[in-house]
Amino acid sequence: MSPPVKRRPTGQHHGDLRNALLRAALDLVAERGPHGFTLAEASRRAGVSVAAPYKHFADREALLAELATRGYREQRDRFAVAVGAGPDPAAQLASFASAYVRFAAEEPALFDITFNAGLDKSGFAELAAAGDEVAGLLLPIARRLAPDPDAAYDLLLRVAGAAHGLAVFLRQGLFGVGGEALPDTEDRAARTALAITRQQPTGQPPT
Template identity: 80%
Template sequence: MTPPVKRRPTGRHHGDLRNALLRAALELVAERGPHGFTLAEASRRAGVSVAAPYKHFADRETLLAELATRGYREQRDRFAVALGGSEDPVEQLAAFAAAYVRFAEQEPALFDITFHAGLDKPRFPELDAAGGEVSALLLPVARRAAPDGDDAFDLLLRVAAAAHGLAVFLRQGLFGMGGGALADTEQKAARTARAIARQDTA
Protein backbone atom coordinates (compact mmCIF):
# COMPACT_ATOMS: atom_id res chain seq x y z
CA MET A 1 0.00 0.00 0.00
CA THR A 2 1.39 3.38 -1.00
CA PRO A 3 1.59 5.76 1.98
CA PRO A 4 -0.28 9.07 1.63
CA VAL A 5 1.76 11.95 0.31
CA LYS A 6 2.44 14.66 2.88
CA ARG A 7 2.13 18.08 1.31
CA ARG A 8 4.26 20.90 2.65
CA PRO A 9 2.17 23.85 3.84
CA THR A 10 2.41 26.79 1.47
CA GLY A 11 0.94 29.45 3.74
CA ARG A 12 -2.45 30.04 5.24
CA HIS A 13 -5.50 28.71 3.46
CA HIS A 14 -7.59 31.44 1.87
CA GLY A 15 -11.09 30.56 0.87
CA ASP A 16 -11.58 34.31 0.56
CA LEU A 17 -8.44 35.86 -0.85
CA ARG A 18 -10.02 39.32 -1.21
CA ASN A 19 -10.84 39.63 2.49
CA ALA A 20 -7.48 38.18 3.50
CA LEU A 21 -5.72 40.90 1.51
CA LEU A 22 -8.02 43.61 2.90
CA ARG A 23 -7.29 42.48 6.46
CA ALA A 24 -3.55 42.43 5.75
CA ALA A 25 -3.70 45.93 4.27
CA LEU A 26 -5.59 47.23 7.30
CA GLU A 27 -2.92 45.81 9.59
CA LEU A 28 -0.18 47.47 7.55
CA VAL A 29 -1.99 50.81 7.48
CA ALA A 30 -2.39 50.63 11.27
CA GLU A 31 1.38 50.17 11.56
CA ARG A 32 2.65 52.51 8.82
CA GLY A 33 -0.15 54.69 7.51
CA PRO A 34 -1.97 54.48 4.16
CA HIS A 35 1.13 55.28 2.09
CA GLY A 36 3.54 52.99 3.94
CA PHE A 37 3.05 49.63 2.26
CA THR A 38 3.01 47.87 -1.11
CA LEU A 39 0.75 45.20 -2.56
CA ALA A 40 3.68 42.78 -2.31
CA GLU A 41 3.88 43.43 1.44
CA ALA A 42 0.14 42.92 1.80
CA SER A 43 0.53 39.61 -0.06
CA ARG A 44 3.28 38.43 2.25
CA ARG A 45 1.27 39.48 5.30
CA ALA A 46 -1.71 37.51 3.98
CA GLY A 47 0.50 34.47 3.25
CA VAL A 48 -0.06 34.41 -0.51
CA SER A 49 2.06 34.99 -3.59
CA VAL A 50 2.87 38.51 -4.72
CA ALA A 51 0.81 37.86 -7.87
CA ALA A 52 -2.31 36.93 -5.90
CA PRO A 53 -3.70 40.46 -5.30
CA TYR A 54 -4.01 41.13 -9.01
CA LYS A 55 -6.84 38.61 -9.21
CA HIS A 56 -8.94 41.16 -7.30
CA PHE A 57 -7.17 44.53 -7.29
CA ALA A 58 -5.60 46.35 -10.23
CA ASP A 59 -3.20 48.21 -7.92
CA ARG A 60 -2.70 49.39 -4.34
CA GLU A 61 -5.08 52.31 -4.81
CA THR A 62 -7.87 49.94 -5.88
CA LEU A 63 -7.40 47.95 -2.67
CA LEU A 64 -7.35 51.13 -0.58
CA ALA A 65 -10.47 52.40 -2.37
CA GLU A 66 -12.37 49.29 -1.30
CA LEU A 67 -11.30 49.87 2.29
CA ALA A 68 -12.21 53.56 2.08
CA THR A 69 -15.63 52.57 0.78
CA ARG A 70 -15.98 50.29 3.79
CA GLY A 71 -14.90 53.21 5.98
CA TYR A 72 -17.58 55.52 4.62
CA ARG A 73 -20.26 52.87 5.04
CA GLU A 74 -19.18 52.17 8.61
CA GLN A 75 -19.42 55.90 9.29
CA ARG A 76 -22.84 56.11 7.69
CA ASP A 77 -24.12 53.29 9.89
CA ARG A 78 -22.63 54.77 13.04
CA PHE A 79 -23.89 58.26 12.27
CA ALA A 80 -27.39 56.97 11.52
CA VAL A 81 -27.50 55.38 14.98
CA ALA A 82 -26.20 58.61 16.56
CA LEU A 83 -28.82 60.75 14.81
CA GLY A 84 -31.59 58.48 16.05
CA GLY A 85 -31.09 59.60 19.63
CA SER A 86 -32.86 62.95 19.19
CA GLU A 87 -35.24 64.88 16.94
CA ASP A 88 -33.49 68.20 17.64
CA PRO A 89 -31.12 69.00 14.73
CA VAL A 90 -28.63 70.75 17.02
CA GLU A 91 -28.43 67.67 19.26
CA GLN A 92 -28.22 65.45 16.20
CA LEU A 93 -25.21 67.40 14.93
CA ALA A 94 -23.65 67.13 18.39
CA ALA A 95 -24.20 63.36 18.34
CA PHE A 96 -22.70 63.15 14.85
CA ALA A 97 -19.57 65.03 16.01
CA ALA A 98 -19.15 62.68 18.98
CA ALA A 99 -19.64 59.63 16.74
CA TYR A 100 -17.06 61.01 14.31
CA VAL A 101 -14.45 61.18 17.09
CA ARG A 102 -15.39 57.67 18.25
CA PHE A 103 -14.98 56.26 14.74
CA ALA A 104 -11.53 57.84 14.40
CA GLU A 105 -10.39 56.37 17.71
CA GLN A 106 -11.95 52.91 17.35
CA GLU A 107 -11.18 52.40 13.64
CA PRO A 108 -7.90 54.29 13.14
CA ALA A 109 -6.78 52.43 10.02
CA LEU A 110 -10.14 52.90 8.27
CA PHE A 111 -10.15 56.56 9.34
CA ASP A 112 -6.68 57.13 7.90
CA ILE A 113 -7.52 55.39 4.63
CA THR A 114 -10.81 57.23 4.23
CA PHE A 115 -9.37 60.68 4.85
CA HIS A 116 -5.61 60.56 4.32
CA ALA A 117 -4.97 58.15 1.44
CA GLY A 118 -5.47 60.84 -1.22
CA LEU A 119 -7.63 58.61 -3.42
CA ASP A 120 -9.08 59.95 -6.66
CA LYS A 121 -12.83 59.49 -6.03
CA PRO A 122 -13.92 59.91 -9.67
CA ARG A 123 -11.75 56.90 -10.51
CA PHE A 124 -13.72 54.77 -8.03
CA PRO A 125 -17.48 55.29 -8.47
CA GLU A 126 -18.41 53.05 -5.53
CA LEU A 127 -16.17 55.07 -3.22
CA ASP A 128 -17.67 58.31 -4.51
CA ALA A 129 -21.17 56.92 -3.95
CA ALA A 130 -20.34 55.80 -0.40
CA GLY A 131 -19.11 59.29 0.47
CA GLY A 132 -22.32 60.66 -1.01
CA GLU A 133 -24.36 58.40 1.24
CA VAL A 134 -22.79 60.02 4.31
CA SER A 135 -23.59 63.49 2.99
CA ALA A 136 -27.13 62.45 2.11
CA LEU A 137 -27.65 61.29 5.69
CA LEU A 138 -26.27 64.44 7.33
CA LEU A 139 -27.30 67.30 5.04
CA PRO A 140 -31.04 67.08 5.85
CA VAL A 141 -30.16 67.51 9.53
CA ALA A 142 -28.02 70.57 8.75
CA ARG A 143 -30.85 72.00 6.62
CA ARG A 144 -33.22 71.80 9.56
CA ALA A 145 -30.74 73.83 11.60
CA ALA A 146 -29.88 76.26 8.75
CA PRO A 147 -32.67 76.25 6.14
CA ASP A 148 -30.66 78.01 3.41
CA GLY A 149 -28.94 75.35 1.27
CA ASP A 150 -25.52 77.01 1.15
CA ASP A 151 -25.63 77.79 4.86
CA ALA A 152 -26.58 74.20 5.65
CA PHE A 153 -23.61 72.81 3.75
CA ASP A 154 -21.31 75.35 5.41
CA LEU A 155 -22.70 74.40 8.84
CA LEU A 156 -22.12 70.70 8.24
CA LEU A 157 -18.61 71.41 6.96
CA ARG A 158 -17.71 73.43 10.05
CA VAL A 159 -19.09 70.82 12.45
CA ALA A 160 -17.26 68.02 10.61
CA ALA A 161 -14.02 70.03 10.46
CA ALA A 162 -14.14 70.67 14.22
CA ALA A 163 -14.82 67.00 14.93
CA HIS A 164 -12.01 65.97 12.57
CA GLY A 165 -9.52 68.28 14.26
CA LEU A 166 -10.45 67.02 17.72
CA ALA A 167 -10.22 63.41 16.50
CA VAL A 168 -6.71 64.01 15.15
CA PHE A 169 -5.64 65.70 18.40
CA LEU A 170 -6.98 62.71 20.34
CA ARG A 171 -5.09 60.30 18.07
CA GLN A 172 -1.92 62.31 18.68
CA GLY A 173 -2.31 61.96 22.44
CA LEU A 174 -2.96 65.65 23.12
CA PHE A 175 -5.94 64.81 25.33
CA GLY A 176 -4.33 61.89 27.15
CA MET A 177 -4.80 58.19 26.56
CA GLY A 178 -7.43 55.55 27.23
CA GLY A 179 -11.20 55.45 27.41
CA GLY A 180 -11.44 58.54 29.58
CA ALA A 181 -9.69 60.63 26.94
CA LEU A 182 -12.08 59.32 24.29
CA ALA A 183 -15.16 60.15 26.37
CA ASP A 184 -13.82 63.64 27.15
CA THR A 185 -13.07 64.29 23.48
CA GLU A 186 -16.52 63.09 22.43
CA GLN A 187 -17.97 65.62 24.86
CA LYS A 188 -15.70 68.35 23.48
CA ALA A 189 -16.85 67.53 19.95
CA ALA A 190 -20.52 67.59 20.97
CA ARG A 191 -20.14 70.93 22.79
CA THR A 192 -18.31 72.46 19.84
CA ALA A 193 -20.96 71.23 17.39
CA ARG A 194 -23.73 72.69 19.55
CA ALA A 195 -21.95 76.04 19.72
CA ILE A 196 -21.48 76.15 15.95
CA ALA A 197 -25.05 75.08 15.21
CA ARG A 198 -26.62 77.48 17.73
CA GLN A 199 -24.64 80.33 16.20
CA ASP A 200 -26.36 79.56 12.89
CA THR A 201 -29.83 79.24 14.42
CA ALA A 202 -29.59 82.34 16.64
Protein backbone atom coordinates in the same frame (compact mmCIF):
# COMPACT_ATOMS: atom_id res chain seq x y z
CA MET B 1 8.43 10.69 -8.60
CA SER B 2 7.13 14.24 -8.70
CA PRO B 3 7.74 16.36 -5.60
CA PRO B 4 4.69 17.01 -3.43
CA VAL B 5 2.72 20.15 -4.13
CA LYS B 6 3.39 22.81 -1.52
CA ARG B 7 0.35 24.41 0.04
CA ARG B 8 0.11 28.01 1.13
CA PRO B 9 1.62 28.25 4.61
CA THR B 10 -1.34 30.16 5.93
CA GLY B 11 -3.88 27.67 4.62
CA GLN B 12 -5.82 30.45 2.90
CA HIS B 13 -8.56 29.23 0.62
CA HIS B 14 -8.69 30.90 -2.78
CA GLY B 15 -12.21 32.14 -2.11
CA ASP B 16 -10.98 34.09 0.93
CA LEU B 17 -8.08 35.74 -0.87
CA ARG B 18 -9.82 39.08 -1.25
CA ASN B 19 -10.64 39.38 2.45
CA ALA B 20 -7.19 38.12 3.43
CA LEU B 21 -5.58 40.87 1.39
CA LEU B 22 -7.91 43.51 2.83
CA ARG B 23 -7.13 42.40 6.37
CA ALA B 24 -3.39 42.41 5.63
CA ALA B 25 -3.56 45.89 4.14
CA LEU B 26 -5.57 47.17 7.09
CA ASP B 27 -2.94 45.80 9.48
CA LEU B 28 -0.17 47.45 7.49
CA VAL B 29 -2.00 50.79 7.47
CA ALA B 30 -2.38 50.55 11.25
CA GLU B 31 1.39 50.10 11.52
CA ARG B 32 2.64 52.49 8.84
CA GLY B 33 -0.18 54.67 7.56
CA PRO B 34 -1.98 54.48 4.20
CA HIS B 35 1.12 55.37 2.18
CA GLY B 36 3.56 53.13 4.02
CA PHE B 37 3.17 49.77 2.28
CA THR B 38 3.16 48.13 -1.12
CA LEU B 39 0.81 45.61 -2.66
CA ALA B 40 3.65 43.08 -2.56
CA GLU B 41 3.95 43.57 1.20
CA ALA B 42 0.22 43.03 1.62
CA SER B 43 0.58 39.82 -0.39
CA ARG B 44 3.36 38.54 1.81
CA ARG B 45 1.44 39.47 4.94
CA ALA B 46 -1.55 37.52 3.61
CA GLY B 47 0.67 34.53 2.80
CA VAL B 48 0.10 34.57 -0.96
CA SER B 49 2.21 35.23 -4.03
CA VAL B 50 2.86 38.81 -5.12
CA ALA B 51 0.82 38.11 -8.26
CA ALA B 52 -2.25 36.95 -6.35
CA PRO B 53 -3.77 40.40 -5.57
CA TYR B 54 -4.23 41.16 -9.24
CA LYS B 55 -6.99 38.58 -9.40
CA HIS B 56 -9.10 41.05 -7.38
CA PHE B 57 -7.44 44.48 -7.43
CA ALA B 58 -5.99 46.36 -10.36
CA ASP B 59 -3.44 48.05 -8.10
CA ARG B 60 -2.80 49.26 -4.57
CA GLU B 61 -5.15 52.21 -5.03
CA ALA B 62 -8.03 49.87 -5.84
CA LEU B 63 -7.38 47.88 -2.67
CA LEU B 64 -7.32 51.07 -0.59
CA ALA B 65 -10.49 52.28 -2.31
CA GLU B 66 -12.34 49.17 -1.19
CA LEU B 67 -11.17 49.72 2.38
CA ALA B 68 -12.16 53.40 2.20
CA THR B 69 -15.60 52.33 0.99
CA ARG B 70 -15.90 50.11 4.05
CA GLY B 71 -14.80 53.07 6.15
CA TYR B 72 -17.54 55.31 4.80
CA ARG B 73 -20.17 52.61 5.28
CA GLU B 74 -19.06 52.03 8.85
CA GLN B 75 -19.34 55.77 9.44
CA ARG B 76 -22.78 55.89 7.88
CA ASP B 77 -24.02 53.09 10.13
CA ARG B 78 -22.56 54.67 13.26
CA PHE B 79 -23.83 58.15 12.39
CA ALA B 80 -27.30 56.84 11.60
CA VAL B 81 -27.52 55.38 15.10
CA ALA B 82 -26.18 58.61 16.62
CA VAL B 83 -28.58 60.99 14.87
CA GLY B 84 -31.51 58.66 15.47
CA ALA B 85 -31.41 59.26 19.20
CA GLY B 86 -33.67 62.32 19.04
CA PRO B 87 -35.48 64.76 16.71
CA ASP B 88 -33.66 68.03 17.53
CA PRO B 89 -31.29 68.86 14.64
CA ALA B 90 -28.72 70.65 16.81
CA ALA B 91 -28.57 67.69 19.16
CA GLN B 92 -28.35 65.34 16.17
CA LEU B 93 -25.30 67.15 14.81
CA ALA B 94 -23.77 67.10 18.29
CA SER B 95 -24.30 63.34 18.42
CA PHE B 96 -22.77 63.01 14.97
CA ALA B 97 -19.67 64.93 16.12
CA SER B 98 -19.33 62.67 19.13
CA ALA B 99 -19.71 59.54 16.98
CA TYR B 100 -17.11 60.92 14.55
CA VAL B 101 -14.53 61.11 17.34
CA ARG B 102 -15.34 57.59 18.51
CA PHE B 103 -15.00 56.18 14.99
CA ALA B 104 -11.56 57.76 14.65
CA ALA B 105 -10.49 56.29 18.00
CA GLU B 106 -11.91 52.81 17.50
CA GLU B 107 -11.11 52.37 13.79
CA PRO B 108 -7.88 54.34 13.30
CA ALA B 109 -6.74 52.46 10.20
CA LEU B 110 -10.09 52.89 8.42
CA PHE B 111 -10.12 56.55 9.49
CA ASP B 112 -6.66 57.09 8.01
CA ILE B 113 -7.53 55.35 4.76
CA THR B 114 -10.80 57.23 4.37
CA PHE B 115 -9.31 60.67 4.94
CA ASN B 116 -5.56 60.45 4.33
CA ALA B 117 -5.03 58.03 1.45
CA GLY B 118 -5.54 60.75 -1.18
CA LEU B 119 -7.87 58.61 -3.29
CA ASP B 120 -9.58 60.17 -6.29
CA LYS B 121 -13.23 59.26 -5.81
CA SER B 122 -13.99 59.97 -9.46
CA GLY B 123 -12.07 56.80 -10.32
CA PHE B 124 -14.00 54.59 -7.90
CA ALA B 125 -17.78 54.75 -8.29
CA GLU B 126 -18.56 52.63 -5.24
CA LEU B 127 -16.33 54.76 -3.03
CA ALA B 128 -17.97 57.95 -4.29
CA ALA B 129 -21.42 56.49 -3.65
CA ALA B 130 -20.47 55.49 -0.10
CA GLY B 131 -19.25 59.02 0.62
CA ASP B 132 -22.46 60.45 -0.83
CA GLU B 133 -24.49 58.22 1.49
CA VAL B 134 -22.84 59.82 4.52
CA ALA B 135 -23.54 63.29 3.18
CA GLY B 136 -27.10 62.25 2.30
CA LEU B 137 -27.68 61.23 5.91
CA LEU B 138 -26.33 64.45 7.44
CA LEU B 139 -27.18 67.26 5.02
CA PRO B 140 -30.96 67.06 5.59
CA ILE B 141 -30.30 67.60 9.30
CA ALA B 142 -28.17 70.66 8.58
CA ARG B 143 -30.88 71.96 6.22
CA ARG B 144 -33.28 72.13 9.17
CA LEU B 145 -30.93 74.65 10.79
CA ALA B 146 -29.81 76.46 7.64
CA PRO B 147 -32.43 76.17 4.89
CA ASP B 148 -30.16 77.59 2.18
CA PRO B 149 -28.32 74.61 0.60
CA ASP B 150 -24.94 76.34 0.55
CA ALA B 151 -25.31 77.50 4.14
CA ALA B 152 -26.34 74.00 5.23
CA TYR B 153 -23.29 72.52 3.54
CA ASP B 154 -21.07 75.11 5.21
CA LEU B 155 -22.63 74.35 8.59
CA LEU B 156 -22.04 70.62 8.19
CA LEU B 157 -18.44 71.24 7.10
CA ARG B 158 -17.77 73.34 10.19
CA VAL B 159 -19.21 70.73 12.53
CA ALA B 160 -17.37 67.89 10.79
CA GLY B 161 -14.16 69.92 10.60
CA ALA B 162 -14.23 70.62 14.32
CA ALA B 163 -14.91 66.96 15.11
CA HIS B 164 -12.10 65.89 12.77
CA GLY B 165 -9.61 68.20 14.42
CA LEU B 166 -10.54 67.00 17.89
CA ALA B 167 -10.30 63.37 16.74
CA VAL B 168 -6.79 63.99 15.40
CA PHE B 169 -5.75 65.75 18.62
CA LEU B 170 -7.06 62.81 20.62
CA ARG B 171 -5.04 60.35 18.56
CA GLN B 172 -1.96 62.51 18.99
CA GLY B 173 -2.33 62.30 22.75
CA LEU B 174 -3.11 65.98 23.31
CA PHE B 175 -6.02 65.07 25.58
CA GLY B 176 -4.15 62.36 27.48
CA VAL B 177 -4.09 58.62 26.99
CA GLY B 178 -6.12 57.42 29.96
CA GLY B 179 -9.54 55.83 30.03
CA GLU B 180 -11.34 59.18 30.19
CA ALA B 181 -9.64 60.71 27.16
CA LEU B 182 -12.11 59.33 24.62
CA PRO B 183 -15.39 60.14 26.45
CA ASP B 184 -14.04 63.59 27.37
CA THR B 185 -13.20 64.28 23.72
CA GLU B 186 -16.61 63.01 22.62
CA ASP B 187 -18.22 65.46 25.03
CA ARG B 188 -15.96 68.25 23.78
CA ALA B 189 -16.93 67.49 20.19
CA ALA B 190 -20.63 67.56 21.08
CA ARG B 191 -20.29 70.88 22.92
CA THR B 192 -18.35 72.38 20.02
CA ALA B 193 -20.99 71.24 17.54
CA LEU B 194 -23.73 72.80 19.65
CA ALA B 195 -21.81 76.07 19.80
CA ILE B 196 -21.45 76.07 16.02
CA THR B 197 -25.14 75.37 15.45
CA ARG B 198 -26.09 78.32 17.66
CA GLN B 199 -24.55 80.60 15.07
CA GLN B 200 -25.93 81.57 11.72
CA PRO B 201 -24.34 79.77 8.73
CA THR B 202 -22.40 82.99 8.03
CA GLY B 203 -20.70 82.60 11.39
CA GLN B 204 -22.51 85.64 12.85
CA PRO B 205 -24.53 85.36 16.09
CA PRO B 206 -28.30 85.11 15.49
CA THR B 207 -30.27 88.35 15.84
